Amino acid sequence: MxxxxxxxxxxxxxTPCYAAQEAHNHPxxxxxxxxxxxxxxxxxxxxxxxxxxxxxxxxxxxxxxxxxxxxxxxxxxxxxxxxxxxxxxxxxxxxxxxxxxxxxxxxxxxxxxxxxxxxxxxxxxxxxxxxxxxxxxxxxxxxxxxxxxxxxxxxxxxxxxxxxxxxxxxxxxxxxxxxxxxxxxxxxxxxxxxxxxxxxxxxxxxxxxxxxxxxxxxxxxxxxxxxxxxxxxxxxxxxxxxxxxxxxxxxxxGLWDDSITSNLASKQAAHQQGDLGEELHAMDYLVYAYLQTGRDSQAAKIIEQVKTLSSLKTADFKIGYASTVMPIRVIVERNRWSEAAAIVPPTSAPPHVVAMAVWARGLGLARSGSPSQAAEEILRLQQLEQQLLTSGDDYWAAQVNILRREIAAWSAEASHQPEAAIALMRSCADDEDAIEKLPVTPGPILPAREQLGSLLLEQNQPAMALKEFQIALANSPNRYGAVHGAERAAQLSSSK
Known part of the structure; x- marks a missing residue:
């Protein structure tokens, strides 16, 4: 032993955690x-x-x-x-x-x-x-x-x-x-x-x-x-x-309080040991958990802490992914579409990290009524998908393909093509459900199945929306968006 x-x-x-403490090697x-x-x-x-x-x-x-x-x-x-x-x-x-x-x-x-x-x-x-x-x-x-x-x-x-x-x-x-x-x-x-x-x-x-x-x-x-x-x-x-x-x-x-406790401890220990990648990883999971419990102010505080971190090597996937998606989570999970449309993708991150920001921007444009501008982001995602395929990264190429079609689905909805929108989003949900996430992520930023439920709600199909939200909750229990979407769909269904 x-x-x-x-x-x-x-x-x-x-042990106290000092945000301004300079990272250094510990015993x-x-x-x-x-x-x-x-x-x-x-x-x-x-x-x-x-x-x-x-x-x-x-x-x-x-x-x-x-x-x-x-x-x-x-x-x-x-x-x-x-x-x-x-x-x-x-x-x-x-x-x-x-x-x-x-x-x-x-x-x-x-x-x-x-x-x-x-x-x-x-x-x-x-x-x-x-x-x-x-x-x-x-x-x-x-x-x-x-x-x-x-x-x-x-x-x-x-x-x-x-x-x-x-x-x-x-x-x-x-x-x-x-x-x-x-x-x-x-x-x-x-x-x-x-x-x-x-x-x-x-x-x-x-x-x-x-x-x-x-x-x-x-x-x-x-x-x-x-x-x-x-x-x-x-x-x-x-x-x-x-x-x-x-x-x-x-x-x-969906045990969010337990997740928060776990990641607060990890964040503190990683900070004390100068492990920036692990600290950001814990912070990403913290933001995710805070959002699922409606603690938006705590999530915002984590984002502010990220902004104080210097020399973020976004070319490192672990660092680049967490630092890029945290602010996107807050914006997208709360349907702040004008803010999403203004997101500027990082320049030095890996292509699959850049894709997250391009997707959020495209989603914001499509959902705020600018499908023609969203088309530019669809094209950019197509280019990133091809770049990933060329490099042999089939997993992330498939993920980017799903992100691209999600924007296309919301663009179709904005262009008054409801049937095309549903067909596209349903294919995204089915494809996403067929592939496991990787360990570095808590899951999709906004699950396609959950988006399908939201899309059906917008088309005044609450009974069908409820079924999709229920599937989404079986896949990812207690997610804020799916819980509230299911409640809204149930209310509308019962009133019909």
Missing amino acids: SYLRQIPLALLLL APEKLGDVSFPVSCKPVVQPQFNRAVALLHSFAYAEAQAAFQDVAVRDPSCAMAHWGIAATYFHQLWEPAIPPATLASAQKEIQEAQQHKPASMREQGFIAALALVYQPAAQIPYRTRALNYQHAMSQVASSNPADVEAQVFYALALLASASPRDKTHANQKEAAALLEPIARAYPHHPGIPHYLVHAYDNAELAPRGLPAAKAYAQIAPSAPHALHMPSHIFTRL
């Missing part, structure tokens, strides 16, 4: 959970290796890398130290999974690990599996490399059935290679089947509840995720990501 000093969660939550977190990953390196580095793996399981990649590097300095012959450094470049559930700027460094580290030739066949299996991920990107698509890694980790897990880390890393590989279009959630269910039994045997392991939360982060399985969600924050409260992750399940179940 790792030798980690226990810091009470209450102490962490009560590595202390309470990370218990990990035991025996390696054939010098015994003196084993506790630090365990600690590095614990950090890795909470996606504290920079801190984990520093810890693995310390192991490599203290034991230059430790192959698994270089495996660990290479693993910190593989962000399996984030975007991009392998940042292009770090690929060369990752390849160098995995080559170092291979050259040291660990004595253990188990360690050789871990290294050989990770090496598959870092094969030349120009020759082998990431999707193929991720599947190759999953299959290799399957072999490591089956060859070492009593090895907890082999099972946990294989479960993560299954989640990383799960297709967003697989609504049977086959990989997620297989990962959960691996993790649930060992969760009972190793109740303080950070990776087990973390990956269970991700496995259950969908409408079908979310109720099963509550025990893991509640456990993870208690196991590793020093990791901002561990404090945030329960809110994935809370969001799925």
